[in-house]
Amino acid sequence: DAGVTQSPTHLIKTRGQQVTLRCSPKSGHDTVSWYQQALGQGPQFIFQYYEEEERQRGNFPDRFSGHQFPNYSSELNVNALLLGDSALYLCASSLAATGRNEQYFGPGTRLTVT
Amino acid sequence: LAKTTQPISMDSYEGQEVNITCSHNNIATNDYITWYQQFPSQGPRFIIQGYKTKVTNEVASLFIPADRKSSTLSLPRVSLSDTAVYYCLVGDGDYKLSFGAGTTVTVRA
Numbered sequence: 599d600a601g602v603t604q605s606p607t608h609l610i611k612t613r614g615q616q617v618t619l620r621c622s623p624k625s626g627h628d629t630v631s632w633y634q635q636a637l638g639q640g641p642q643f644i645f646q647y648y649e650e651e652e653r654q655r656g657n658f659p660d661r662f663s664g665h666q667f668p669n670y671s672s673e674l675n676v677n678a679l680l681l682g683d684s685a686l687y688l689c690a691s692s693l694a695a696t697g698r699n700e701q702y703f704g705p706g707t708r709l710t711v712t
Numbered sequence: 713l714a715k716t717t718q719p720i721s722m723d724s725y726e727g728q729e730v731n732i733t734c735s736h737n738n739i740a741t742n743d744y745i746t747w748y749q750q751f752p753s754q755g756p757r758f759i760i761q762g763y764k765t766k767v768t769n770e771v772a773s774l775f776i777p778a779d780r781k782s783s784t785l786s787l788p789r790v791s792l793s794d795t796a797v798y799y800c801l802v803g804d805g806d807y808k809l810s811f812g813a814g815t816t817v818t819v820r821a
Contacts, residue, residue, distance in 0.1 A: 602755070605821060631808065631809070633809075633811075639813065640811030640812055640813055640814055641756065641809070641811045642800060642811070643808040643809060643810065646808060654808055684751070688755045688756075689755075690755070690809075699744055699746040699761060699801060699803050699809060700746070700758050700761060701758065701809060703754075703755025703756050704755050704758065704759065705754055705755055706753070706754070706755050708753070
């Protein structure tokens with residue numbers, strides 16, 4: 599049973615560039631959430647996708663956008679990268695029907711903006 | 713979402729029991745209490761979840777008093793591999809998880 603997978607593992611970009619991160623949810627899950635984790639801090643919620651639509655959004659600017667595909671996989675796009683966007687980006691999947699706080703996290707993508 | 717307060721760090725030795733207490737004075741009636749564990753450069757891992765009284769699984773126990781304003785995660789007989797950051801979260805499962813700074817548990821030989 600495959601868990602949550604993310605790609606790429608690491609990424610280095612330059613300020614002003616755009617980046618796309620990818621996530622495949624755990625088998626059987628239909629909901630994908632994205633989090634940003636800066637060094638030494640807890641993960642911060644970016645947004646969540648369910649049925650190919652953004653269901654809820656955290657306090658992040660419009661430069662952060664996403665998409666969910668019919669197979670439940672998801673992408674996170676960040677435009678006009680800033681140095682402060684350097685962080686570990688985590689994808690988490692869950693099953694909407696459970697209605698609980700149990701999410702399964704992937705290993706993350708380490709983004710470095712120079 | 714209810715705010716949580718937990719110690720910044722805790723030290724322990726192998727074989728000891730570690731208890732981490734989380735305060736959540738403003739917990740709502742529909743809120744569950746959930747704990748996650750995170751190792752460096754990895755995603756958080758769900759440990760345990762409860763609503764009231766006591767919950768136990770193969771990894772940990774969660775104790776919740778009747779007023780639900782706090783909860784205690786108990787890790788029995790810790791080993792070096794239990795060194796990690798532990799997060800206490802409170803919510804009704806309404807989409808997002810709100811992580812605080814967590815408790816860094818360091819287990820020494």
